[in-house]
Amino acid sequence: MSVPMGPRAREAALRRLAEDEFDVLVVGGGVVGAGVALDAVSRGLSVALVEARDLAAGTSSRSSKLIHGGLRYLEQLDFRLVREALRERGLLVTRLAPHLVRPVPFLFPLRHRVWERGYVGAGVLLYDTLGGARVLPRHRQLSHSRALREAPGLRSDALVGAIKYYDAQVDDARFTMTVARTAVQYGACVTTRTKVTGFLRDELPDGGARVTGAVVRDLEGGAELRVRARQVINATGVWTDEIQRLAGGSPGSGGSVTVQASKGVHLVVPRERIRLDTGLILRTEKSVLFVIPWGPHWIVGTTDTPWDLDKVEPAPTRADIDYILEHVNAVLRTPLTHDDIEGVYAGLRPLLGGSGSSSPTVKLSREHAVIRPEPGLVIVAGGKYTTYRVMAKDAVDVAVAGLGQKVPASVTDRVPVLG
Ligand SMILES: Cc1cc2nc3c(=O)[nH]c(=O)nc-3n(C[C@H](O)[C@H](O)[C@H](O)COP(=O)(O)OP(=O)(O)OC[C@H]3O[C@@H](n4cnc5c(N)ncnc54)[C@H](O)[C@@H]3O)c2cc1C
Incomplete structure (x- = not known):
């Protein structure tokens, strides 16, 4: 099904941005922002999403394009993250996007005879088990000659055997676009080349303030729009600290994330x-x-x-x-x-959780956080492409608590993306 997102649709969306008050305004059109928009709109909320450049222009078009649990996180004993990601992998391959997320076999070459086959084999067995119901083929142990038949490009002395296991892959930019289009089909107002440059606030009787929307610059026409929303959800990935500063917070201090x-x-x-x-x-x-x-x-x-x-x-x-x-x-x-x-x-x-350029980033957490630094503003950050749907659900749950009305629970585990 085609969803209008061309120039005419953009003009109409900009008019809506200027005129409507939304339940939720999402900042950022990567996979997380698109996922947040779909989660919120499929619960019956009115939703706008503004993206400064293009959908998936940031990290969400530059990944390894794997929908995976991350075999290496098992070695870091991060079972919760792996289990969650594998559950999402299963959902995507079977129910939500089998047309976009495909299984892909991998070979893990072994270099040491006995202990490595046992060690890696146990890890991959756990990986298969955490993956739950059999949605992808199970792993297989391969002899040296069998491995070289599957991988004749490998040097014979580079391995003593191998383990073959399955993960999944996706065209990351296309998938993000498709999630955003699905949100539009449900009624979300999505615009690109629209950058948040500030926040709207109302004073509260106790002297505090609440965020009531954002100032958005149309980078094509130059106009500045005041977009009113009952909750703003920030999903700007590596730009999160800039947004927190725009909102008057200081990243790393209490009530914020870095x-x-x-x-x-x-x-x-x-x-x-x-x-x-x-x-x-x-x-x-x-x-x-x-x-x-x-x-x-x-x-x-x-x-x-x-x-x-x-x-x-x-x-x-x-x-x-x-x-x-x-x-x-x-x-x-x-x-x-x-x-x-x-x-x-x-x-x-x-x-x-990084601080300064000396932090070794290999060890930083791949988990996500959702915080509410002040009334009306929710920040979702971290995570992985594979877990975008869980991040989105968690962020919308926090925003819903701030809406003060009854809103249905997330349904995105049952909402296939378009196509
Ligand atoms: C090299 C690499 C490999 C990876 N491989 C994998 C993998 O194989 N599998 C996996 O699960 N994960 C992987 N990841 C992680 C995954 O890609 C990211 O976690 C995910 O794409 C982040 O999405 P996001 O929506 O949070 O951020 P982004 O995609 O960066 O989206 C943020 C958006 O916010 C917009 N924005 C910023 N400021 C503003 C503003 N002021 N106003 C409006 N919009 C704004 C930006 O333009 C951007 O489009 C990888 C990451 C990298 C870097």
């Missing part, structure tokens, strides 16, 4: 350059590296380093590229060179 940006870089190389039938997950000294099938390409990444510079265009460096090449080449029969690289992209993870 979001540290962590840069992750991916290389795009032609599919024929690596002979593999599956994706690949490789252990690195700090984290893991993925080789992920992507149409006629492979996506190879990623890195994880703190980033304090321009958030709109995080820049990959030569060192990022060399790091990825070095680690993938350690297992490839025919090493990749700089000439094989068709593209490079970098994104910023919105990680909770």
